Amino acid sequence: MSASLDPSRLEDAEAAEAADPGGMLRQVASSAAQVREARRAAAEAGLAELAEDGRPRGIVVAGTGSSAVPGDVLAAVCGPGSAVPISTVRGYRLPGWVGAADLVVAVSPSGAAEDTLEVAAEAARRGCRLLVVGDAASPLAELAARSRGVVVPVRPAGPARSSLWALTIPLLLAARTLRLADVPDTVLESTAELLEDVAHRCRPSSEPFVNPAKRLALDLAGDVPLVWGSSAPSAAAAYRMCCQLGENAKYPAVFGEVPETGRNQVAVFDGFFARAGSQAGPADPDDFFRDRVDEPEHGLHLVLMRDVEEHPRVRRRCEASAALARDRGVAVTEIRAEGAHPLERIASLIALADYVTVYLAIALGVDPASEPAVQELEARIA
Known part of the structure; x- marks a missing residue:
């Protein structure tokens, strides 16, 4: 059965959880607990043995x-x-x-x-x-x-x-x-706290017009996401989001890194899925209450994952790419990293993206925990 978009599945916690029989939302919400539990498990595992022979x-x-x-x-x-x-x-x-x-x-x-x-x-x-x-x-x-x-x-x-x-x-x-890495316990705890904060903002009981993950999920529905990162941490988060869109929402996405986009991905702004032919013109992605009736059914959606530490040339390329996309009717969403440490920044981006992909699955009537095609593939090659 093909998926169909139903925003009402995201209106309240009861509706969202009913459409999530595998409990993926609860598992995403466990991210902070995972950080703390993994820290304890690693402390008890004897990692010092790895350093006995030096670096x-x-x-x-x-x-x-x-x-x-x-x-x-x-x-x-x-x-x-x-x-x-x-x-x-x-x-x-x-x-x-x-x-x-x-x-x-x-x-x-x-x-x-x-x-x-x-x-x-x-x-x-x-x-x-x-x-x-x-x-x-x-x-x-x-x-x-x-x-x-x-x-x-x-x-x-x-x-x-x-x-x-x-x-x-x-x-x-x-x-x-x-x-090889400067990741003190204080950063691990601040990362866990940041993950808790994202979980609170993206909680199932939060209504779509104030929930950033629900809002982006509904904006992506029907579009082809191009997810770009502007740094090593944000590129890792962008790749993770593309993977999660596939596995959770069963939804295709295209991954890219801003310095490497060059001609190949920017060229698609003029392609079949661009909205340039829309008489309505580019929609304001920040206007949740906009009238979507006149918007094209399908189009590109550029998702820029921005970092606080970007090379000046990368920053200019991000700004130019976003402007170029909007001029051609391509929707643009920028997600900005939070925190100072690279771990905090990458965690903030991944946390929001994980919620987006689960909410998109729910809105489309897809069980985010199931993977029937993957299971069938594994059975065929067993």
């Missing part, structure tokens, strides 16, 4: 699907000034350069993902230091134990995409232990 030559994060995003967050928080390269592997093989001097981090909530398990086994054969973030009673944890690796246990609770912070915080604390 690694490089860090490779292995994961599949949503379990790979923590690697993107780690690289963004450490930034371009990181003393060692940080890369993410989404597949079955380690890069050829990885060896005994490197740290491999295997991320899997269930600890049974075949590709992640295969990468971890290869890392063990090459003599790499191994860190596992996942179920303590899993094949991946057993492999780590046999290889003298470190395991940070994660309590399985819902799909991997709803456990981002439970999977990410151990990586940040491992980097802190190796003196």
